[in-house]
Structure formats: structure tokens, C-alpha cells
Amino acid sequence: xxxxxxxxxxxxxxxxxxxxxxxxxxxxxxxxxxxxxxxxxxxxxxxxxxxxxxxxxxxxxxxxxxxxxxxxxxxxxxxxxxxxxxxxxxxxxxxxxxxxxxxxxxxxxxxxxxxx
Amino acid sequence: xxxxxxxxxxxxxxxxxxxxxxxxxxxxxxxxxxxxxxxxxxxxxxxxxxxxxxxxxxxxxxxxxxxxxxxxxxxxxxxxxxxxxxxxxxxxxxxxxxxxxxxxxxxxxxxxxx
Numbered sequence: 001x002x003x004x005x006x007x008x009x010x011x012x013x014x015x016x017x018x019x020x021x022x023x024x025x026x027x028x029x030x031x032x033x034x035x036x037x038x039x040x041x042x043x044x045x046x047x048x049x050x051x052x053x054x055x056x057x058x059x060x061x062x063x064x065x066x067x068x069x070x071x072x073x074x075x076x077x078x079x080x081x082x083x084x085x086x087x088x089x090x091x092x093x094x095x096x097x098x099x100x101x102x103x104x105x106x107x108x109x110x111x112x113x114x115x116x
Numbered sequence: 117x118x119x120x121x122x123x124x125x126x127x128x129x130x131x132x133x134x135x136x137x138x139x140x141x142x143x144x145x146x147x148x149x150x151x152x153x154x155x156x157x158x159x160x161x162x163x164x165x166x167x168x169x170x171x172x173x174x175x176x177x178x179x180x181x182x183x184x185x186x187x188x189x190x191x192x193x194x195x196x197x198x199x200x201x202x203x204x205x206x207x208x209x210x211x212x213x214x215x216x217x218x219x220x221x222x223x224x225x226x227x228x229x230x
Contacts, residue, residue, distance in 0.1 A: 003156075006158070009156075021207050034217060034218075036220075041202075041223075041224040041225065042222075042223065043204060043220045043221060043222050044159070044204065044220045045220070046217055046220075048216070049217055070170070091156075093158050093159075095158070104161065104164070105161070106161075106219060107158030107160070108158050109156075109157050110156065110157060111156050111159050116204065
């Protein structure tokens, strides 16, 4: 099946720094990628929809200047958490849909962000 | 507002027991999926149901989509310790064949012990 690689799997950073998370579709082209946030023992909350070559669509309540999304190619989307604060600590997960099989989403393995 | 409510939120059972997890909404979904997620990993798709009343079986797991496409259930027969994990339902409201976003349920954490 399709594979989505997410990197890094875990990152610890100081408050005020920026962190970039990469999401790559390894064996297919993903015109659309999604970014989710998950707090401990809770469900996934959609943050934004990332479309290749255009601006991301953010969900209500998600600060676009705080969570910068870039989808410059059909195989790579990045999420940058700018000026991170402890409350940004969370598990971030990306997913990508395959053209022609858009009922299926393939998920990355997630990134655990800890802001000190 | 969470569109998809799952129950129970947490379930601890012994190996060999049966269980059912429910996913309910007041909204209609074009399709509904069930995922299982283990700690520190992304969700893994178990099944997609599309037609109202549809029943799908995956070994010991039985999935049903409500007639009105507003709810779904997951039944596990003779649970095993390997079934432990977070079970998530997710609904899609767009047309079939489009990359519409998923709305995830509140999640059910299952723990199966020996």
C-alpha cells in the first residue's frame, strides 16, 4: 500500500524556537495532504488541508501565522510551528490521499513535539 | 463541537470477551471509516463503509453502517491482547471520489488483558 513518511518522529525544542515537520508521500503523488493535532488520549483534530501549489485551508481556530504549511511539490508538505510555546506540545500527524483512491487516507507515523 | 461521538470512551476487558464500540452523529456521512491507533503511531485504516446498512467483516471484527448513514458500530469477537489500542471512527461528508476531509470521532480506548 501507499506509504507516508513523517519526520522527525520526536522533537524537543526550547520555547520561542521554530520547528519544521515534514510529510512525504513515498510512492505516490499526493495533491492533498492533511495535518492533524492530537492531545494525549484524545482524538485527532484537523488543523489544515494542504493543497499542492496553493495556500493551505485552515480550520477555525487554527492560527495560520503560527502553523505555517507549505506544499510545494506533489510528494512533500511541511508544517512549521513558529515561536513554539509549551502549549504547542502535542502529537502532530499528517495524512495524504491518493489520486483515484481518494476514499483512502494514508497516515504518517506522527511527530511528538515537546516544547520546554 | 464534536460531530462524531464514540462510546464507550474507555473499555477494559479480558481476553476472549466480546465488545461493541459505537459511533454516533446527528449528521449524515457519505462514508465512514474505522481506524486503530497505537501509542506514538499514526492511525491505521481498518475498513470503509459506504452504503447504509452495510456490514463488513474483517476476521473477528464486524463493522456496520447505520441505515441512515449517521452511525456505525464495531463489534469484536473473542478479543485478544493484540486488539488493544485507540479505535477511531471517521466520517466523510463530501462526494465519494473526492479528497474531502475526514471528521474523527472522540475515540474509544480498548485495553485487553490476559
